[in-house]
Amino acid sequence: MTGRGRVASGQPTIADVARHAGVAVSTVSYALSGKRAISEVTRIRVLASIRMLGYHPNAGARALASRRANVIALVLPLRSGIQVPVVMQFATAVVTAARRHDHDVLLLTSDEGPEGLRRIAAGALVDGVLVMDVELHDVRVPLLRELGRPSVLIGLPADSCGLTCVDLDFHRAGQVCVEHLAGLGHRRVALLGAPAAVYDRGTGFAHRTRAGVAEAAARHGVDAVTLPCEENAADVRRRVDELFARHPDVSGLVVQNEAAVGPVQAALAALGRRVPQDVSMVAVCPDQFAEHASPRLTSVPVPAEEIGRQAVTLLMRKLADEPAPEVTLLEPRLTVRDSTATAPDGPAEVTFTEDGGPGAAH
Amino acid sequence: MTGRGRVASGQPTIADVARHAGVAVSTVSYALSGKRAISEVTRIRVLASIRMLGYHPNAGARALASRRANVIALVLPLRSGIQVPVVMQFATAVVTAARRHDHDVLLLTSDEGPEGLRRIAAGALVDGVLVMDVELHDVRVPLLRELGRPSVLIGLPADSCGLTCVDLDFHRAGQVCVEHLAGLGHRRVALLGAPAAVYDRGTGFAHRTRAGVAEAAARHGVDAVTLPCEENAADVRRRVDELFARHPDVSGLVVQNEAAVGPVQAALAALGRRVPQDVSMVAVCPDQFAEHASPRLTSVPVPAEEIGRQAVTLLMRKLADEPAPEVTLLEPRLTVRDSTATAPDGPAEVTFTEDGGPGAAH
DNA sequence: GGACGCTGGCGAAGCGCTTCGACAAACCGT
DNA sequence: ACGGTTTGTCGAAGCGCTTCGCCAGCGTCC
Numbered sequence: 001m002t003g004r005g006r007v008a009s010g011q012p013t014i015a016d017v018a019r020h021a022g023v024a025v026s027t028v029s030y031a032l033s034g035k036r037a038i039s040e041v042t043r044i045r046v047l048a049s050i051r052m053l054g055y056h057p058n059a060g061a062r063a064l065a066s067r068r069a070n071v072i073a074l075v076l077p078l079r080s081g082i083q084v085p086v087v088m089q090f091a092t093a094v095v096t097a098a099r100r101h102d103h104d105v106l107l108l109t110s111d112e113g114p115e116g117l118r119r120i121a122a123g124a125l126v127d128g129v130l131v132m133d134v135e136l137h138d139v140r141v142p143l144l145r146e147l148g149r150p151s152v153l154i155g156l157p158a159d160s161c162g163l164t165c166v167d168l169d170f171h172r173a174g175q176v177c178v179e180h181l182a183g184l185g186h187r188r189v190a191l192l193g194a195p196a197a198v199y200d201r202g203t204g205f206a207h208r209t210r211a212g213v214a215e216a217a218a219r220h221g222v223d224a225v226t227l228p229c230e231e232n233a234a235d236v237r238r239r240v241d242e243l244f245a246r247h248p249d250v251s252g253l254v255v256q257n258e259a260a261v262g263p264v265q266a267a268l269a270a271l272g273r274r275v276p277q278d279v280s281m282v283a284v285c286p287d288q289f290a291e292h293a294s295p296r297l298t299s300v301p302v303p304a305e306e307i308g309r310q311a312v313t314l315l316m317r318k319l320a321d322e323p324a325p326e327v328t329l330l331e332p333r334l335t336v337r338d339s340t341a342t343a344p345d346g347p348a349e350v351t352f353t354e355d356g357g358p359g360a361a362h
Numbered sequence: 363m364t365g366r367g368r369v370a371s372g373q374p375t376i377a378d379v380a381r382h383a384g385v386a387v388s389t390v391s392y393a394l395s396g397k398r399a400i401s402e403v404t405r406i407r408v409l410a411s412i413r414m415l416g417y418h419p420n421a422g423a424r425a426l427a428s429r430r431a432n433v434i435a436l437v438l439p440l441r442s443g444i445q446v447p448v449v450m451q452f453a454t455a456v457v458t459a460a461r462r463h464d465h466d467v468l469l470l471t472s473d474e475g476p477e478g479l480r481r482i483a484a485g486a487l488v489d490g491v492l493v494m495d496v497e498l499h500d501v502r503v504p505l506l507r508e509l510g511r512p513s514v515l516i517g518l519p520a521d522s523c524g525l526t527c528v529d530l531d532f533h534r535a536g537q538v539c540v541e542h543l544a545g546l547g548h549r550r551v552a553l554l555g556a557p558a559a560v561y562d563r564g565t566g567f568a569h570r571t572r573a574g575v576a577e578a579a580a581r582h583g584v585d586a587v588t589l590p591c592e593e594n595a596a597d598v599r600r601r602v603d604e605l606f607a608r609h610p611d612v613s614g615l616v617v618q619n620e621a622a623v624g625p626v627q628a629a630l631a632a633l634g635r636r637v638p639q640d641v642s643m644v645a646v647c648p649d650q651f652a653e654h655a656s657p658r659l660t661s662v663p664v665p666a667e668e669i670g671r672q673a674v675t676l677l678m679r680k681l682a683d684e685p686a687p688e689v690t691l692l693e694p695r696l697t698v699r700d701s702t703a704t705a706p707d708g709p710a711e712v713t714f715t716e717d718g719g720p721g722a723a724h
Numbered sequence: 725g726g727a728c729g730c731t732g733g734c735g736a737a738g739c740g741c742t743t744c745g746a747c748a749a750a751c752c753g754t
Numbered sequence: 755a756c757g758g759t760t761t762g763t764c765g766a767a768g769c770g771c772t773t774c775g776c777c778a779g780c781g782t783c784c
Contacts, residue, residue, distance in 0.1 A: 010510060011484055011486070013739095013740055013741085014740065014741060014742095015740075015741095023763075023764085024763065024764045024765070025740090025741080025742095025764090025765090026742080026743075026744095026763080026764065026765075026766090027762085027763060027764075029741070029742060029743080030742090030743095030762090030763085033742080035742085035743080036743095036761095036762080036763090037760095037761060037762065038762070038763085039761080039762060039763090042762080042763080054484070056480075056481060056484035056485045057485060057740080057741070058426070058485060058486050058739085058740050058741070059422075059425070059431070059485040059486055059487040060421075060422045060423075060424075060425030060426040060431060060486060060487075060739080060740080060741090061422075061426045061739070061740035061741040061742090061769090062422075062740080062741055062742075063421070063422030063425075063741090063769090064420070064422040064423045064426050064739090064740080064741070064742090064768095064769045064770065064771085065740075065741040065742040065743080065768080065769050066741075066742055066743085066769085067742095067769075069421070069422060071468070071487075074469065076454075078454050084446055084447045084450050085446045085447075087450065088446050088449065088450060091469065092438075092440050092471055095469055095470070095471050096471065096473070099474060099478075104468055104469075104470075104482070104487065105468065105469045106433070106466055106467065106468055106469070107436065107453065107457055107466075107467045107468070107469040108457070108466075109454055109457050109458065111458070112461060116461075118418075119418060120466070122373055122416070122418035123418045123419060123420060123421040124373070124420050124421055124422060124770095125421040125422075125433075125466065148372060232654035233624075233654060233655060233656055234654065234656060262595075262624045262625075263624075266628065292594035292595060292596065293594075293595060294595055294596060375769095375770055375771085376770065376771060376772095377770080377771095385733075385734085386733065386734045386735070387734090387735085387770090387771080387772095388733080388734065388735075388736090388772080388773075388774095389732085389733060389734075391771070391772060391773080392732095392733085392772090392773090395772080397772085397773080398731095398732080398733090398773095399730095399731060399732065399733095400732070400733080401731080401732060401733085404732080404733080419770080419771070420769085420770050420771070422769080422770080422771090423739090423769070423770035423771040423772090424770080424771055424772080425739095425771090426738095426739045426740065426741085426769090426770080426771070426772090427738080427739055427770075427771040427772040427773080428739085428771075428772055428773085429739075429772095486740095
């Protein structure tokens with residue numbers, strides 16, 4: 001009769017622990033959760049028994065009794081045009097952060113659609129939901145509102161009312177890139193953005209970056225042309241050729257597409273335009289990537305790690321019924337490296353440049 | 363008193379459904395699971411009630427009562443040198459396949475280590491485990507054996523006894539690449555492999571590919587030099603320069619590293635070696651990538667999609683207590699494209715090549 | 725025509741945990 | 755010395771589901 005739990009599943013149960021430690025089941029539970037005071041001696045004894053028996057609480061039972069699964073769902077995009085490495089960074093950051101809050105992560109792919117979300121949430125498999133790759137008019141947004149489970153979006157929909165969103169401030173990122181180029185005297189810049197499909201489906205970050213670029217350009221009296229850009233070498237090549245055919249005086253490039261950077265460099269080389277002497281280039285890409293390129297790229301990284309961590313923290317706050325801000329936008333950080341220099345027909349106001357190309361106007 | 367379940371969680375419970383349909387709770391359960399015969403009329407009525415109330419079974423309760431969580435764990439690598447896009451492909455394939463078997467996927471990262479696995483498995487959060495990126499002497503292998511939960515490895519450890527493993531037959535893949543090159547008359551080939559760290563930690567696929575290359579080379583009287591290769595442009599450049607400095611007569615290249623392909627092409631171009639006229643190149647990379655490169659690459663893809671699907675199928679089989687083969691190796695498939703041609707000093711036995719460069723021996 | 729097997733359905737006993745109320749025992753201030 | 759807290763522990767009632775045993779009604783076969 002004793003040790004009954006072991007018979008069925010092979011795992012010791014909380015009852016086994018209680019028996020072994022000579023206390024009540026509830027005492028074990030409280031010793032573990034700390035929700036009521038338990039004397040030092042008892043707690044030690046309980047913990048010792050737990051270790052001896054190799055006890056691990058049964059997740060299902062715990063979820064059922066406490067109405068908390070200690071699992072959050074992470075909805076990842078699978079679509080074309082996403083930046084796989086960045087998504088991966090998010091995912092790992094989220095998993096790591098969640099573990100620090102004693103939660104696990106259930107992986108969902110967006111292609112299961114809203115029905116998947118509903119199933120997961122209604123079935124109480126997860127306590128909360130993290131959604132990546134949010135579009136401006138995302139179908140999942142109204143669903144999340146109605147679902148009644150805490151959620152955090154990574155990305156920024158058009159209407160964030162009543163939601164919690166975290167993202168890099170891509171608008172600002174676009175501005176920062178242009179400001180940097182403008183400061184170096186570039187008067188004509190281009191944004192090589194995300195693939196056309198990404199704009200078409202209204203993905204927030206692409207639109208916001210473009211808007212930021214346009215706005216800053218207008219403010220600084222810079223001409224800006226923006227064009228989408230696929231991720232394969234051939235299309236990049238075509239785009240770049242076309243760009244310089246139409247606007248030969250473009251001297252500053254913002255590339256928002258890690259996968260396109262290599263091909264862009266190749267295309268520029270083929271056109272005989274040197275970086276940074278003839279063309280300055282700012283990339284939106286991970287620092288590590290920027291460091292390893294040659295020349296090292298002036299870049300604005302997407303702080304996936306931090307966004308993921310923030311998202312989890314906010315979700316935990318909501319799970320604890322604490323208030324959370326609707327929108328959290330992280331300030332972009334531009335690191336100057338070797339791919340940008342003063343414009344060929346340099347600006348009057350720039351006095352010196354350390355690594356400036358021969359085009360510096362002095 | 364009635365509708366009690368709705369008070370606490372807002373979700374209807376099975377009791378609500380039973381009441382609404384005018385049947386017993388167990389009848390609803392059986393109607394849903396099909397584990398006992400239920401008359402057509404009753405089942406229809408139950409399903410109608412379910413739909414009306416928007417009922418979703420509570421996952422925790424179900425897991426507790428049935429001892430089945432309907433969740434599998436996926437352990438993803440996070441380490442350096444992994445091919446992020448490929449990992450992502452695996453992950454999505456696994457999620458999709460798992461859903462088809464009515465299971466969800468819990469995401470674990472290897473950096474939680476064995477303790478994470480133990481926690482998950484012992485706590486019955488998951489029914490089974492899928493482990494990626496297995497090393498030849500992986501610490502997790504003994505753990506998996508002792509864990510007492512079904513598991514499937516993606517990869518192949520040195521000792522697969524008592525386990526279930528799925529992978530591409532990388533040994534064969536190495537052979538196939540060399541055989542293709544040898545058939546085109548190349549007498550001296552090189553393998554640009556994974557980063558050194560990957561070999562150092564004994565990752566199966568890297569070692570097996572290398573062995574396959576060496577073996578096939580010996581068998582066909584071809585000289586083969588193999589060298590590791592980091593993923594940044596600078597290192598690739600150095601490796602390639604060095605390679606051709608030491609072995610100027612290398613005319614066939616096997617590149618097992620998607621990220622290195624671009625830089626390798628650049629390096630070859632810089633050395634004035636044309637692909638495929640001077641140097642033939644076979645890549646181990648996704649078909650899509652090979653298609654978009656220029657020239658289009660002769661390649662052996664890693665069929666992540668299929669491996670993931672197989673892995674899930676095998677795991678489901680084990681969950682159902684059916685026997686599963688210890689080792690499943692998928693036959694590699696080489697697709698000839700435009701990056702390989704007959705060797706510059708062409709072989710006598712080759713008669714014609716459609717896209718062969720000027721080096722064809724005729 | 726009565727013993728027999730099927731089919732379809734019911735009720736209740738858990739699954740392993742959390743949580744709540746109850747309650748001794750120790751600790752106060754006065 | 756005595757009511758009143760506080761502290762530490764126990765027991766029991768679920769959480770929402772699955773599953774097992776049981777039984778009522780049928781047709782079926784000597």
